Amino acid sequence: MDSKNKSHDINHDRNNDCEKRDTNGKKEDNITNLPPEIYEFFSKPGCLLLIQGGAGCGKTLMAWEILNEISGGKGIYLSTKIPEIAFSTQFEWMDEKWRRRMVKFLEISDGDKMIDRIVNHLCNDSPEGKKSALDKLIECKKPNKIVVVDSVECFSKRYGMLPEDFLIQLRSHFVDCGDANLIAISDLNTSSAIYENADGIITLRKEKHDGRIIRIAEFNKLSHVMIKQSNHLFTLCNERVFFIPSFPVYPPCELVRNINRPWKPLHASKGRVSTGSPSLDEVLNGGLKIGDYLLFISDTDIPDKVAFLIAIPFIANTLMLGGSVAIIPTLVGTLDDIIEVLNPFVDKNKLKHNLGFVVEETMGEKEEENEIVVNKYPNLDVDSHIWDEANEVLRRRGNLLSRVIAIDYLEARYANQQVSLFRTLTNSILQSHRKGYVTMAFLRKGSQQEKNILPFVDGIFRISSKHGAIVIYGEKPITPMYAVLPDYSAGLGRVKLQLLT
Structure with a gap:
C-alpha cells in the first residue's frame, strides 16, 4: 500500500458528492441535510430554537441549512457578526438570489431600540402600499417563516442588554405575536433564563476520537417532538451541513437492492x-x-x-x-x-x-x-x-x-x-x-x-x-x-x- 499521505478527501474530485440527487431531483437516502426531528419541530409555528456551541462548531452553517431546507426562501437571517464579504467569497452554494432574499446585515448605532431598528431595517425600500418583509412574517400563519438572529451575545452587547432580556424581546415580537419561528444562535455559557425561553435547544460540539475530530449535534430539547436519538454525527461539506444517518441495524441493511442492475467491475491502475x-x-x-x-x-x-x-x-x-x-x-x-x-x-x-x-x-x-x-x-x-x-x-x-x-x-x-x-x-x-x-x-x-x-x-x-x-x-x-x-x-x-x- 502506498504510504504517502495524500489528500484523503474523497469528495474533492466529486465536488458535490454530499448533494447528490437522483434523476427526479430527490436526495440520495444515504446523506440527509437535517434529521426528521428538526422538520417536525418547525412544522408548528411560533417556536424558538436555540443553537449553541463553541467557536467553529458550525452554528451559523446549521442555521443557514435550516433556512435553506425549511423556510423555502421566505426566512430572514439577521447578523452583525458575519462580514458580508463572507457570503460572496466563502459560501459559494448561496447564490445571489438567495442572499438578496434572505440575508440582512444590520449596521445599528448604539442607543437605538433593538427591535424598532430591526423593524425599520426590514421595512426599508418597501414600495408604498406594499407590505414589508416583517409585516408578511407577522401576518403569515404558515410554519415555514423563520427568522435567524446571529448572535444573541453580539446583539445584546451592542445594546447593553442582558442576553436573556434580548431573547425575551425577540420572542415577544417575532414568535408570540407573529407566529414566526425564531432561531437564536448563542455561545455555550448561556443562562438558565435563556433555556427557559427556548422551545428547542441544540448543542453543537467537537469531540476527539482516536486523535481525530468529529462533530456532534445534541438535541437537548425539542418541544412537541419525540427525540428518537439525542446525539447525531454531522459533517461540513462544501460549507454545508449534513447529518450522518445511523447505520441500519434493526432491520439490518439490505445486501442487494436491485438484482437487475448489472455489476460493472472497477478497473484499478497498473499494479x-x-x-x-x-x-x-x-x-x-x-x-x-x-x-x-x-x-x-x-x-x-x-x-x-x-x-x-x-x-x-x-x-x-x-x-x-x-x-x-x-x-x-x-x-x-x-x-x-x-x-x-x-x-x-x-x-x-x-x-x-x-x-x-x-x-x-x-x-x-x-x-x-x-x-x-x-x-x-x-x-x-x-x-x-x-x-x-x-x-x-x-x-x-x-x-x-x-x-x-x-x-x-x-x-x-x-x-x-x-x-x-x-x-x-x-x-x-x-x-x-x-x-x-x-x-x-x-x-x-x-x-x-x-x-x-x-x-x-x-x-x-x-x-x-x-x-x-x-x-x-x-x-x-x-x-x-x-x-x-x-x-x-x-x-x-x-x-x-x-x-x-
Missing part, C-alpha cells in the same frame, strides 16, 4: 486491485497494491453487515475481472449465502471454478467444487497445507488471487494453538507479498492476534460506532475519519465513505 467500492479505492490512493495484506479491525458492537459491504464487492470485482478468490469463513456467512448474493451479478462458471471457501469436513456429505475441506478436528499444520494448495489451484485458474480471511474464525478454531497460529498468519502475510496475493483480513478488537500481526500487515483500518453511525479510519497509513454508509448504486451492496470534517 493495483480495486476493492469494488469506489470511495474505499480513493482512500487507498487507487486501490490495493498487488501483494497487499489489508487488516480491518472492528469494535465488538459493529454489525456483521459492515464486513459484508467491504468484502463482497471485493470478491465480486475480482471474479468479474477474471481473478480467483479464496475465503476463510468471514462474518458474511456460509458459502451458500455468498453464492446466493453474488449469483445475480457474477457469471455462474466463475462462481463455480474461481471461488474457494474453507469448510469443515462433514461426514456423509458430498464435497462441492467450491469447498476447501479441512478436517473436523483442528490441526493447524495439516490445514495450512490444504489452504496453501487450494490457493495455488485457484491462482492458476485466474489472472490473480484475492483472499478474504476471518482471523476471528481461525482464533476460535485453533484456540489451543495460538503461538502456532501467529506463525501461520505471519507466513500468510509474507506469502501475499511474495506471490502477489491481495488479501483482506477481518478481526474483532481485542482478539489475541491483534497486537501480534499489526507490525507485519501493509494496511490497518479501524471500524467503530459513534452515536449510531459507523466510522472508519486508517491507522496505517494515517487517514482522516469517514462515516460508513451502505451504497446500492451498483445493485450489490458496498460501502460509501463520507469524509468527516
Whole structure:
C-alpha cells in the first residue's frame, strides 16, 4: 500500500458528492441535510430554537441549512457578526438570489431600540402600499417563516442588554405575536433564563476520537417532538451541513437492492486491485497494491453487515475481472449465502471454478467444487497445507488471487494453538507479498492476534460506532475519519465513505 499521505478527501474530485440527487431531483437516502426531528419541530409555528456551541462548531452553517431546507426562501437571517464579504467569497452554494432574499446585515448605532431598528431595517425600500418583509412574517400563519438572529451575545452587547432580556424581546415580537419561528444562535455559557425561553435547544460540539475530530449535534430539547436519538454525527461539506444517518441495524441493511442492475467491475491502475467500492479505492490512493495484506479491525458492537459491504464487492470485482478468490469463513456467512448474493451479478462458471471457501469436513456429505475441506478436528499444520494448495489451484485458474480471511474464525478454531497460529498468519502475510496475493483480513478488537500481526500487515483500518453511525479510519497509513454508509448504486451492496470534517 502506498504510504504517502495524500489528500484523503474523497469528495474533492466529486465536488458535490454530499448533494447528490437522483434523476427526479430527490436526495440520495444515504446523506440527509437535517434529521426528521428538526422538520417536525418547525412544522408548528411560533417556536424558538436555540443553537449553541463553541467557536467553529458550525452554528451559523446549521442555521443557514435550516433556512435553506425549511423556510423555502421566505426566512430572514439577521447578523452583525458575519462580514458580508463572507457570503460572496466563502459560501459559494448561496447564490445571489438567495442572499438578496434572505440575508440582512444590520449596521445599528448604539442607543437605538433593538427591535424598532430591526423593524425599520426590514421595512426599508418597501414600495408604498406594499407590505414589508416583517409585516408578511407577522401576518403569515404558515410554519415555514423563520427568522435567524446571529448572535444573541453580539446583539445584546451592542445594546447593553442582558442576553436573556434580548431573547425575551425577540420572542415577544417575532414568535408570540407573529407566529414566526425564531432561531437564536448563542455561545455555550448561556443562562438558565435563556433555556427557559427556548422551545428547542441544540448543542453543537467537537469531540476527539482516536486523535481525530468529529462533530456532534445534541438535541437537548425539542418541544412537541419525540427525540428518537439525542446525539447525531454531522459533517461540513462544501460549507454545508449534513447529518450522518445511523447505520441500519434493526432491520439490518439490505445486501442487494436491485438484482437487475448489472455489476460493472472497477478497473484499478497498473499494479493495483480495486476493492469494488469506489470511495474505499480513493482512500487507498487507487486501490490495493498487488501483494497487499489489508487488516480491518472492528469494535465488538459493529454489525456483521459492515464486513459484508467491504468484502463482497471485493470478491465480486475480482471474479468479474477474471481473478480467483479464496475465503476463510468471514462474518458474511456460509458459502451458500455468498453464492446466493453474488449469483445475480457474477457469471455462474466463475462462481463455480474461481471461488474457494474453507469448510469443515462433514461426514456423509458430498464435497462441492467450491469447498476447501479441512478436517473436523483442528490441526493447524495439516490445514495450512490444504489452504496453501487450494490457493495455488485457484491462482492458476485466474489472472490473480484475492483472499478474504476471518482471523476471528481461525482464533476460535485453533484456540489451543495460538503461538502456532501467529506463525501461520505471519507466513500468510509474507506469502501475499511474495506471490502477489491481495488479501483482506477481518478481526474483532481485542482478539489475541491483534497486537501480534499489526507490525507485519501493509494496511490497518479501524471500524467503530459513534452515536449510531459507523466510522472508519486508517491507522496505517494515517487517514482522516469517514462515516460508513451502505451504497446500492451498483445493485450489490458496498460501502460509501463520507469524509468527516
